[in-house]
Amino acid sequence: MSFRQRSSLKLSLVLPFVTLIALLTGALGVLWYWTGSKTVSTLSQQLMTEMAGRIVQTIEGHLQGSGAVLEAAFPEGLPAGPDIARDLAELRTRLWTATSLSGEPGGYVHYGNVAGQNIGLLRRGRDLAELRLKTEAGAHRGYYRLDGIRAAPVALSTEATLFDPRTRPWFQQARAARGYIWTPVYIDFNARDLVMTRARSVLSPSGGFEGVVATDVSLRTLQQFMARLPLNTGGRALILESDGALIAASDMANIREGTGEGARPERVNAARTGDPLVEAVYAQLRPLFQEPGLASGTLVLTDADGKAIQIAYRRIADGAGLNWMAVVAVPHDDMLAGIRRHVVLVAALGLLALGMALALGLRIFGGVANDMRTLTHAMRRVGQGEIDTPISLRRNDEIGELARNFHAMRHDLFTDQLTGNANRSALQHILSTLTRPLPGGQAPQPFALLFIDLNRFKPLNDRWGHDNGDRALAEVASRLRSQLRASDVLARLGGDEFVAVLHGVDEDAKAQTVREHIEAALAPPLTTLHGVPDGEPVTVGAAVGQALYPRDGRDAQTLLKHADEDMYRRKRPDAAR
Numbered sequence: 001m002s003f004r005q006r007s008s009l010k011l012s013l014v015l016p017f018v019t020l021i022a023l024l025t026g027a028l029g030v031l032w033y034w035t036g037s038k039t040v041s042t043l044s045q046q047l048m049t050e051m052a053g054r055i056v057q058t059i060e061g062h063l064q065g066s067g068a069v070l071e072a073a074f075p076e077g078l079p080a081g082p083d084i085a086r087d088l089a090e091l092r093t094r095l096w097t098a099t100s101l102s103g104e105p106g107g108y109v110h111y112g113n114v115a116g117q118n119i120g121l122l123r124r125g126r127d128l129a130e131l132r133l134k135t136e137a138g139a140h141r142g143y144y145r146l147d148g149i150r151a152a153p154v155a156l157s158t159e160a161t162l163f164d165p166r167t168r169p170w171f172q173q174a175r176a177a178r179g180y181i182w183t184p185v186y187i188d189f190n191a192r193d194l195v196m197t198r199a200r201s202v203l204s205p206s207g208g209f210e211g212v213v214a215t216d217v218s219l220r221t222l223q224q225f226m227a228r229l230p231l232n233t234g235g236r237a238l239i240l241e242s243d244g245a246l247i248a249a250s251d252m253a254n255i256r257e258g259t260g261e262g263a264r265p266e267r268v269n270a271a272r273t274g275d276p277l278v279e280a281v282y283a284q285l286r287p288l289f290q291e292p293g294l295a296s297g298t299l300v301l302t303d304a305d306g307k308a309i310q311i312a313y314r315r316i317a318d319g320a321g322l323n324w325m326a327v328v329a330v331p332h333d334d335m336l337a338g339i340r341r342h343v344v345l346v347a348a349l350g351l352l353a354l355g356m357a358l359a360l361g362l363r364i365f366g367g368v369a370n371d372m373r374t375l376t377h378a379m380r381r382v383g384q385g386e387i388d389t390p391i392s393l394r395r396n397d398e399i400g401e402l403a404r405n406f407h408a409m410r411h412d413l414f415t416d417q418l419t420g421n422a423n424r425s426a427l428q429h430i431l432s433t434l435t436r437p438l439p440g441g442q443a444p445q446p447f448a449l450l451f452i453d454l455n456r457f458k459p460l461n462d463r464w465g466h467d468n469g470d471r472a473l474a475e476v477a478s479r480l481r482s483q484l485r486a487s488d489v490l491a492r493l494g495g496d497e498f499v500a501v502l503h504g505v506d507e508d509a510k511a512q513t514v515r516e517h518i519e520a521a522l523a524p525p526l527t528t529l530h531g532v533p534d535g536e537p538v539t540v541g542a543a544v545g546q547a548l549y550p551r552d553g554r555d556a557q558t559l560l561k562h563a564d565e566d567m568y569r570r571k572r573p574d575a576a577r
Contacts, residue, residue, distance in 0.1 A: 044232070045298055048312035048328040050413050050425070051229065052296070055237065055326035056314045057424065058225050061494060063322075065101065066198040066217050067180070073098035073109045074213040079205040084117040085135040091119055092131065096149045098215070099123035100462060106218070111202070112165025113211030121146075126462075130156070134163065165212070173321075174199040174212040180320040185219065185247065187255060187265055194219040194247065194254060194267070198320070222248040230412060235330035236278055242289035242323050244270040244282050252278075276303060281311060281329045288313070289323060300332070308332035418470055419477035422491035427499055430489055431556035434501070435549065447549050448505035450515060451563035452480065453571065454496035454522075455541040464538065468529045472540060475528045479521045483514065496540075499560070506548065515544045543571035 073094050074080070081087050091111065099107040099121055110120030116137030122130040131144040131153055141163045144153035165171050173181045183197040199214035222239060226248040229237050237250035246254040246268045252275070258266045270282035284301045288294055296314040303309060309331050316324040414426035422430070434447055454476065461469035473496065480498060481490055489501040500518075505511050525537035532538055545567025553559040 044330060045310055045312065047413075048310065048330060049296075049298060051237065051328045052312045052314040052326045054413055054425065055226070055229075055239065055328075056316055059222065059239065059316055059324070059326065062219075062221055063198075063217065066215050069098045069101050069107070069109055069215045070180075070198065070200050070213055072101055073215070074111065074200070074202050076200075078202075080111075080113065080202045080210040082113070082115060082204070082210070083135075084111075084113065084115075084119050084133075088119070088133075088135075092121070092146075093149060095119065095121035096123075096129065096146075099129065107215070109213070109215045110165075111211055111213045112168070112171055113202075114166065114209065116164050116166055118163060118165045137164070138162075170197045170199040170214045171212045174201045174214070175209055177201070177320075178209065182318075182321040185241065185245065185267075187267065188218070189264060191218070191220075192255060192265060194223075219247060219254075223254055226250045231328075232330050234277070235328070236275075236281070238270065238278065238281070238327040238329070240270055240282060240285070240325045240327060242286075242325075244272075244286070246270055246273075247324060249278075277309060277329060277331065280304070280309065281327060284311070285313060285325060285327065288315075289325065416492040419474055419492050421477055421481070421498075422489060424491070424493050427489075427491035427493070427501075428556060430491075430501060431559065435555055435559075443550075445504060446506035448502040448511040448514075449547045449549065449559050449563050450500040450502065450511065450518070451545040451547075451560065451567045452498040452500065452518065452542050453544075453567050455543060455571070457496035457540050460538060460540060464529060464532060468531070471528045471530070472526055472538075475526055476522060476540065476542075480518060483517045483521050499563075508546070508548065511546045511548065515546055518542065518544055543567050545570060 084091065095109050095111075098109045100123070101107075105123055105125050107123045108120060110118065110132070112118040116134075118132070118134050118141060120132040122132070124130055127148050129146040131146050132141055133144065133153075134141040140161075141159045143156040143158070145156055146153060170181070170183050173183060178201050180198065180200045183199070185194050185196045187193075188195045195216050195218050197214050197216050199212050201209055202211045202213055204210035226237055226239065227250060229250050231237060231250055235250075239247035239249070241247060246252075248254055249268075252268065252273065254268050255265050256268050258264050270278050273279060280301060280303045284299070288297075294315050296312075298310070298312045301309050301311065309329055311327065311329045313328075314326045316322060316326060414423060414429070415421070416423040431449075435444055438444060457469070457472065460472055473492075477490065477492065477498070480500065484490060484500055484502070487503050489503075491499045491501075493499055500514070502511060502514060505514070519542060522540060522542045525539050529538055545563040545565065547553060547559045547563040547566065549559060552562040
């Protein structure tokens with residue numbers, strides 16, 4: 001056989017093998033892409049849902065304080081007299097106390113009555129406020145400086161225009177509703193921020209309508225929070241009203257300059273942003289605002305270019321007129337960009353390496369498949385409430401970046417930034433896991449829950465400042481952690497409330513011992529505060545309530561309620577002292 005014949009024979013044997021290698025490599029690339037696409041989509045959808053929930057928690061935390069402000073200014077059931085002038089000293093004191101609750105300068109609380117009288121207090125600083133007062137319907141409102149809660153008013157100016165509270169929307173809405181209301185969101189043109197007013201009707205001693213107490217709530221904090229959210233490139237996070245007006249957004253302003261000469265700033269509307277993704281998302285969600293009882297959901301829409309967009313949304317509504325929606329939207333292509341680049345790379349290597357392509361492709365696919373299985377397993381366990389599931393991937397490619405981003409986003413979603421402990425979301429997942437029936441119908445293991453509420457945190461915060469308040473909370477968290485085992489969980493619910501979960505504790509006596517250790521640990525003066533004079537101890541102390549699973553409840557909500565009620569029973573004697 002000649003050399004040419006032998007070469008032709010070898011080539012005829014090699015070519016089918018090379019073709020088979022190319023086909024197998026292509027098939028591996030397609031399988032890899034399909035597996036990766038499914039895993040990334042599921043993982044991203046779960047993270048988007050968690051992020052939408054986190055936005056709702058932030059909104060609720062920001063707005064709920066306004067109810068406490070109104071309650072401090074005019075407690076429910078407290079009747080109002082017909083003449084503000086007669087109750088001026090008491091009204092001033094309550095308004096000062098109410099504006100102290102916000103913890104920041106700029107808090108404004110006001111009251112108007114059916115006689116056309118009005119009193120308002122704008123907090124300028126810790127010991128400085130501006131009093132706005134009119135005691136006669138036909139008089140112009142006067143402005144006064146207050147240098148303390150009991151300081152004599154110092155006249156500043158008189159309003160040029162006649163202010164009549166009875167003509168204001170907040171007064172008229174609250175009068176018609178005879179309860180709590182939210183006014184529509186409006187622009188504060190001086191601060192260039194979005195603001196809305198929460199108001200409540202006040203009754204006379206005979207039970208008739210007498211007036212309205214109200215407080216203004218700035219929405220700047222929500223815009224700042226949305227700007228810090230970790231999102232994929234091309235993704236958007238939004239807080240929307242039913243008409244499309246933006247409350248806040250992750251990558252765009254909620255106020256823009258008006259058009260035309262002398263035009264004032266105007267609100268941005270999701271239906272007219274010029275952003276195709278935002279406009280498409282709002283068009284899809286707009287009908288959902290009208291569905292009664294709708295709470296949350298996920299969906300996939302196709303935009304005008306035929307591209308898929310994944311959406312997670314949560315509804316925020318109450319009986320006072322609030323009807324918002326928290327939305328997280330990410331284009332499907334942005335989630336899969338890294339997977340596509342890997343597929344092209346594997347295919348190119350397979351064609352170039354020829355004979356080595358099959359072995360190399362199998363090795364790469366095996367590693368990627370194992371890593372994808374690891375990610376999928378971690379995602380499933382986190383979704384079941386095991387939020388501490390480790391992710392042990394050491395890759396420097398897109399899959400490694402996805403694992404690191406998942407780890408970082410999980411940390412942001414489940415960690416209290418001030419103390420480094422678990423947050424409210426993490427606690428809900430942990431309690432859901434601990435109370436879930438085990439495989440085979442076995443009962444979950446018992447545990448104890450301690451609800452810890454600090455006694456004197458607000459006076460500390462008011463006197464020594466919010467920076468010292470943060471230091472106090474961090475020190476308290478450290479002391480609490482020192483009294484718990486490594487297997488126990490410490491979570492901060494928010495403000496000055498903490499919860500400890502004691503694994504395996506099934507007796508009141510054992511929980512009582514830990515409770516007493518905690519109370520003893522929080523009794524000594526704090527040591528991390530700045531600017532406190534030597535010899536002046538600052539303490540907080542705490543009331544601790546306890547509950548046992550399953551005796552006191554078989555779900556997270558019941559257990560927390562039982563421990564909270566037990567805490568209040570213990571707190572009342574301490575408050576009396």
